[in-house]
Amino acid sequence: MNAPPRPLLPPGLYLLCDDTVRVDMPLVLKAERMLAGGARVVQLRMKRTPVREALSVAREVVRLCRRAGAVCLLNDRVDLALLADADGVHVGDEDLPAEAARALLGPGRLVGVTVRDAEGARAAREAGADYVGVGPVFGTTTKQVPAPVLGLEGLARVVTDSPLPVVGIGGVGLENVGRVAASGAHGAAVVSDVLLAQDLAERVRLLTAAFERGRVGG
Numbered sequence: 719m720n721a722p723p724r725p726l727l728p729p730g731l732y733l734l735c736d737d738t739v740r741v742d743m744p745l746v747l748k749a750e751r752m753l754a755g756g757a758r759v760v761q762l763r764m765k766r767t768p769v770r771e772a773l774s775v776a777r778e779v780v781r782l783c784r785r786a787g788a789v790c791l792l793n794d795r796v797d798l799a800l801l802a803d804a805d806g807v808h809v810g811d812e813d814l815p816a817e818a819a820r821a822l823l824g825p826g827r828l829v830g831v832t833v834r835d836a837e838g839a840r841a842a843r844e845a846g847a848d849y850v851g852v853g854p855v856f857g858t859t860t861k862q863v864p865a866p867v868l869g870l871e872g873l874a875r876v877v878t879d880s881p882l883p884v885v886g887i888g889g890v891g892l893e894n895v896g897r898v899a900a901s902g903a904h905g906a907a908v909v910s911d912v913l914l915a916q917d918l919a920e921r922v923r924l925l926t927a928a929f930e931r932g933r934v935g936g
C-alpha cells in the first residue's frame with residue numbers, strides 16, 4: 719500500500735492568530751473573523767495563554783478551521799497540535815527541532831520551520847519540513863527578531879534557491895503583500911496588519927485579493 723499523500727500548505731495569505739497583539743480580543747473570536755474573511759491557513763500563536771486554556775482554544779480553533787475548510791497549525795507546541803488534532807506545527811530555533819516534530823507528528827501533518835536563508839531551507843527539507851517561514855521581510859514591532867531585515871530582494875533570493883515553499887513573514891501588510899507575492903513566495907504571513915484592523919474579516923479579504931494580484935503580476 720502507498721503512504722498517505724503529504725498534505726500541502728495552501729498558497730496565499732497565511733494568518734497568525736496571535737495572543738500578543740490585540741490582547742483584548744479572544745483568540746477564538748480572532749479566528750472566527752479571519753475565517754469569515756476567507757482565511758485558508760491559520761497559525762495559532764499562543765505566547766501568553768496558560769497551557770490548559772491553550773489546549774481548549776486550540777481544540778476550538780481546529781474545529782472552526784476544519785468546518786471552514788482551512789488549515790490550522792500550532793505555533794511551537796507539537797503536544798497541543800497532537801491533542802487538538804491540528805493539521806501541523808510551525809517551529810523555530812527555540813522550539814523542538816524539525817526532525818523531532820516530524821517524528822512525533824508522522825507523515826500526515828504539516829511541519830513548517832523558520833529559516834533565515836536558503837541554506838536553512840535546505841537543512842529544513844532534510845529534517846522533514848514541508849515549508850519554511852522566512853523573515854523578517856520588513857521591520858516589525860510584533861517580535862524582536864534576531865536576524866537582519868531581508869527586504870524583497872533578499873526574500874526573492876531565498877525563494878529562488880529554496881527547495882521548499884517559502885512563506886514570507888515580518889512587517890507584511892496591505893501596502894506590500896502584493897510585492898511579497900510577486901517575489902515568488904508561496905505565502906505571506908501576517909499578524910498585526912490583520913489583528914489591528916477594525917474589521918478583521920474585511921482586512922483578510924483585501925490582503926487575499928492583493929496577494930492574488932501580486933502573484934499574477936497584476
Ligand SMILES: Cc1ncc(COP(=O)(O)OP(=O)(O)O)c(N)n1
Pocket residue numbers: 732761763793794808809810811812813830831832850851852853861885887907
Ligand atoms: C510562518 C512563520 N514563520 C516564522 C515564524 C516564527 O517562528 P519562530 O521563529 O519559532 O518564532 P515564534 O513565532 O515562536 O516567536 C512563524 N511563527 N510563522
Ligand SMILES: Cc1nc(C(=O)O)sc1CCOP(=O)(O)O
Pocket residue numbers: 832852853854855857858859860861863887888889890907908909910911
Ligand atoms: C512571529 C514573527 N516571526 C518573524 C520572523 O522573521 O521570524 S517576524 C514575526 C512577527 C510578524 O508580525 P507582523 O506581521 O505583525 O510584522
Ligand SMILES: [Mg+2]
Pocket residue numbers: 793794808809810811812813
Ligand atoms: Mg517558535
